[in-house]
Amino acid sequence: MSKYIIAGGGLAGLAAAYAMQNTKNNISLLEAENRVGGRILTIPHHGRFMDLGAQFYCRGNHNFWNLATAVGCSPPKIIKGLVPNIYHQDRRLLLTLKNILLNTSLKEKIELSKLRYKLNRFDYNSDFNIDNDTTFSEWYYKHIGNEMLWLCDALLRGICFSYSNKISAGYALRILKAILADNLYTFNEGMGEINTKLENFLNRRKNVHLILKADIKKINIENDAVSDCTYEFQNNLVNVNTNKLISTVPAPILYKVLNQKIKPLNEIEYSPVVYLLLLFNKHMRGDLDIFFSDPKFPISGTANEMYKFQGGMGALGVIFPDCGKIIKKTNDQITNLAINLLSDKLPINEKHITGSIVLRWHYGMPVPSPQFFINQNAIKNHGIDGLYICGDFMNMPCLEGAIVSVYDSLNLK
Numbered sequence: 011m012s013k014y015i016i017a018g019g020g021l022a023g024l025a026a027a028y029a030m031q032n033t034k035n036n037i038s039l040l041e042a043e044n045r046v047g048g049r050i051l052t053i054p055h056h057g058r059f060m061d062l063g064a065q066f067y068c069r070g071n072h073n074f075w076n077l078a079t080a081v082g083c084s085p086p087k088i089i090k091g092l093v094p095n096i097y098h099q100d101r102r103l104l105l106t107l108k109n110i111l112l113n114t115s116l117k118e119k120i121e122l123s124k125l126r127y128k129l130n131r132f133d134y135n136s137d138f139n140i141d142n143d144t145t146f147s148e149w150y151y152k153h154i155g156n157e158m159l160w161l162c163d164a165l166l167r168g169i170c171f172s173y174s175n176k177i178s179a180g181y182a183l184r185i186l187k188a189i190l191a192d193n194l195y196t197f198n199e200g201m202g203e204i205n206t207k208l209e210n211f212l213n214r215r216k217n218v219h220l221i222l223k224a225d226i227k228k229i230n231i232e233n234d235a236v237s238d239c240t241y242e243f244q245n246n247l248v249n250v251n252t253n254k255l256i257s258t259v260p261a262p263i264l265y266k267v268l269n270q271k272i273k274p275l276n277e278i279e280y281s282p283v284v285y286l287l288l289l290f291n292k293h294m295r296g297d298l299d300i301f302f303s304d305p306k307f308p309i310s311g312t313a314n315e316m317y318k319f320q321g322g323m324g325a326l327g328v329i330f331p332d333c334g335k336i337i338k339k340t341n342d343q344i345t346n347l348a349i350n351l352l353s354d355k356l357p358i359n360e361k362h363i364t365g366s367i368v369l370r371w372h373y374g375m376p377v378p379s380p381q382f383f384i385n386q387n388a389i390k391n392h393g394i395d396g397l398y399i400c401g402d403f404m405n406m407p408c409l410e411g412a413i414v415s416v417y418d419s420l421n422l423k
Contacts (some may be wrong), residue, residue, distance in 0.1 A: 015239055015250060016040065017226035018258030022401045023075060025413045026256050027218050029422055035217045035302065040224040040241050040248070041209075042259075074413060077202055081211040116328045125158050129187055142383045146182035146420040147175040162186060167310035171331035172377045173282040181378040224248075226263075229255060229397070231270035236396035256420070258401040260373035261389075272392045274385040278403050283374030284330040286348050287367040309351055328352070331374070341368040376403040 014034055015028050019041030027039045132153070148165070150159055163174040174182060178359055212218045221243060228240040238251045257264050261278035265271060310331040328348045330336045336344065345366045376382060382403075390397060398419040405415040416422070 012036065013038070013250065013252045014252050014254045014256065015252045016256045016258065017229075017239070017241070018042065018401065020401075021205065021208075022256055022258035022413070022416055023256075024205060024212065025222075026258060026416045026420070027212050028077060028081075028208060028418055029420065030213050031128040031212065031218055037217055038219045038221060038243045040226055042223065042225050050068070071107070077208075077413060079264075081204075081207045083204055083207060088215060106413050128154055128158070129183065131149070132183065135291050142178035142180045142378075143380050144179050145175050145380065146177050149179035150174070164310075167331055168329070170378065171283050171310065171329070171330075176377055176379050178378055178380045178383065213288075224371050225266055226257075226259060229257075229264075229268050231268065231394055231397070234270075235393055236394065245325060253396045254397040254398075255396060256400060256416075258416075260401070261376070261403045262373065264399065265393045270394065272389060272394075274388040277385050278382065279377040279379065280373045281332045281377055282334055283371040283377050284337050284344060285371070286328040286330070286344055287369075288326040288328065288348070288363055289365045290325065290362045290366050292362055307351075308333065310349070326352075337370050337372065341366065 014030060016023050016037065016039040019039065024039060027037055030037055065376045096214070097115055113331070147159065150162065159174065162182070165186060166172065166174050166177055169185060170177055170182075209220060213220055220243075222242040223242045226239060226241050227247065230237045230239065236253050236255045238249060239255055240247055240249045243247075260266075260280065261275045262280065265275035268275075303333075308330055310329055330344075330348075336347070339347070349360060349363075386404060389404065392399065400415040400419045401417070404419065
């Protein structure tokens with residue numbers, strides 16, 4: 011009997027186990043502690059979350075909503091008539107997204123409508139060169155000009171943790187058109203709760219064995235086929251003979267643990283990300299998202315800028331994207347840096363801060379550059395029998411893409 015090892019965890023790993031549980035036996039999921047949360051942008055709306063990352067890429071019966079509802083999550087809902095609106099004051103380059111049904115101005119609606127009109131003129135069936143061979147900023151300059159590129163860059167930085175002069179035109183356009191869509195999906199549960207429900211569902215399956223906080227250390231390839239792997243669990247190294255290994259770990263990690271190297275894995279560029287949550291002893295103000303469009307500003311944006319936290323208190327989430335140097339700082343240094351940077355832009359009073367939480371994502375998100383898609387195709391044709399490579403870097407980095415990568419790699423319908 012074949013033993014299936016799923017290395018990596020996260021949504022893609024859980025989705026792989028879920029996809030296989032009806033047709034395969036002897037499945038082990040090595041789930042390292044990874045609570046990135048799908049790497050999607052969500053904002054609260056009347057107790058629900060609006061997803062601005064997953065709805066633009068759906069296919070068949072294995073999309074995110076079907077998986078989430080199958081394990082007990084609330085059915086998805088669609089909120090109509092919601093688009094972001096803009097608050098752009100002088101040269102402070104502050105952009106907020108919020109519900110225009112609650113409060114907005116005619117000027118803001120006109121500005122956003124202009125951008126949406128410009129982008130909606132282009133699609134993949136047009137005569138324009140919208141593909142992944144050029145960067146978005148190059149494509150934008152050629153076909154639209156310079157007007158409102160700052161806004162596109164701010165949105166892309168806040169969601170992709172990268173810049174318009176690095177992201178491919180085709181990918182960036184999909185992201186932006188999704189953000190500016192009239193209809194947005196909502197779900198009640200956050201990603202942590204969805205992952206937990208998936209874990210609970212799989213724990214009830216006799217043919218699935220979840221090994222939490224287990225890290226893959228080595229994958230041996232012999233004669234172009236998987237032979238065995240080694241993982242660390244509770245400070246012990248465990249070796250397992252297997253000829254079927256499904257990997258959902260980030261590309262650089264997979265490259266390191268393979269004894270037969272797949273060079274394009276090492277060429278996938280990632281944006282390191284620091285996420286800081288400042289806790290307050292008071293509720294600050296309404297629910298907002300904030301993006302700073304100045305490329306020199308080290309904070310791209312804040313996810314869930316001000317929202318009710320536990321006990322009804324306020325919290326401010328700050329994202330440092332592409333932060334190779336900042337990620338090495340101490341928690342106190344990161345906290346103080348954020349406070350200093352935001353003190354003249356937001357109503358932050360240090361006496362109201364009760365604590366902070368710092369999360370470091372060394373592999374925050376793959377950078378979907380033109381070279382990214384070339385490397386992706388090369389990885390798909392790796393030629394190693396029994397090695398199935400899944401995860402965000404093997405599809406569009408979003409909830410839907412992580413799941414679809416599993417079905418594509420395993421040739422499942």
